[in-house]
Amino acid sequence: MNLWTVILLAAIAVLALKLAGYLVPQSLIEKPGPSRVLTLLTVALLAALIAVQTLASGSTILVDARLPAVLLAGVLFALRVPFIVVLIAAAATAALLRLFGLAA
Amino acid sequence: MATTSESTEPADAAKADAAAWRMSLSVGLSVAAYGLSFGALSVAAGLDVWQTSVLSLLMFSGGSQFAVIGVLAGGGLAAAPSAIAASTLLGARNTLYAIRMSAIIGPGFWRRVAAGHLTIDESTAVSTAQPTLRSQRIGFWATGLVIFIGWNLTTLLGAVLGDLLGDVRQYGLDAAAAAAFLGLLWPRLTALQPVVVAIGAAVVATALTPALAPGLPILAAAAVAVIVGVFNWFGKRA
Numbered sequence: 001m002n003l004w005t006v007i008l009l010a011a012i013a014v015l016a017l018k019l020a021g022y023l024v025p026q027s028l029i030e031k032p033g034p035s036r037v038l039t040l041l042t043v044a045l046l047a048a049l050i051a052v053q054t055l056a057s058g059s060t061i062l063v064d065a066r067l068p069a070v071l072l073a074g075v076l077f078a079l080r081v082p083f084i085v086v087l088i089a090a091a092a093t094a095a096l097l098r099l100f101g102l103a104a
Numbered sequence: 105m106a107t108t109s110e111s112t113e114p115a116d117a118a119k120a121d122a123a124a125w126r127m128s129l130s131v132g133l134s135v136a137a138y139g140l141s142f143g144a145l146s147v148a149a150g151l152d153v154w155q156t157s158v159l160s161l162l163m164f165s166g167g168s169q170f171a172v173i174g175v176l177a178g179g180g181l182a183a184a185p186s187a188i189a190a191s192t193l194l195g196a197r198n199t200l201y202a203i204r205m206s207a208i209i210g211p212g213f214w215r216r217v218a219a220g221h222l223t224i225d226e227s228t229a230v231s232t233a234q235p236t237l238r239s240q241r242i243g244f245w246a247t248g249l250v251i252f253i254g255w256n257l258t259t260l261l262g263a264v265l266g267d268l269l270g271d272v273r274q275y276g277l278d279a280a281a282a283a284a285f286l287g288l289l290w291p292r293l294t295a296l297q298p299v300v301v302a303i304g305a306a307v308v309a310t311a312l313t314p315a316l317a318p319g320l321p322i323l324a325a326a327a328v329a330v331i332v333g334v335f336n337w338f339g340k341r342a
Contacts, residue, residue: 001184003176007155010172010188011163014195018165019220021202022209035200037333039292040301041326042197045190046167046289047302048309048325049174053282056178056313056321069279070286077290082134087141090283094276 065094065103124239127230132250139255143262145281148272149177153263160259168195179318186319201228208240222248297338304328
């Protein structure tokens, strides 16, 4: 599978899910079960992506400059600092830790 | 009686319309800025400028787009099936939004197709926060269009800038990618149940990383949401 195939397949799948919502009967959402699972699914996937993006290096767990950067980002989000500012702060933290050889 | 209600209602409606426009613009402009980071991180993950732009134009759903590039950055093309699955599962919530928006959008095939493309977290949230049907429609279309235009322009800009940067680790962009997911997760941690699911999913994904191929631990963590959701553990009694 090349990169273009991945991008087009994923994009079409996501688009189809949006369009499907205008076709399925409204009664489906009235049930709390499916709606709750879908909402929690988003939370679980985002949390898993954070964990892997912060700690994984291929198939090994590696604590490096990413961890303090993400912890700082958590503090800044809690303080309601704007998204783009938090991202710059997180990147700068990891970059400086690496520049001064304090973390890999 | 009739004359007083006729004289106040249009004024109220105009006020509601104006409020919907204001909210759309402020939400739209602030969200559009995320596109800059998506563009830069996508190029850092190995996509070119065109591939990055196609994701923003066609997929147009921030969480799913970040998931594609996040999984590919960690596992390369070997993780392609996981990248597609993770972005599709994250996009499933848009189906819920679409069901919610369906009655507000109204009939017309092309109008519903266009609405489908613009159905995302923010357009749904702004629309459903408005008091009248007219202001709900304004909220949906204005927010969706402002974000669509802004998101795609800033994606392109971010991708071009990211291309010039070169070594991404040196600039801490790998840490910024994790922080981006945290920013998408944060507003959803409003009750005990999502917090428990988030912690559980993070632990499962980390624990399975040495055992499974890259990408699969993320999908395995989705099971936490299904189990907690189906049994409604840690949830409020409805």
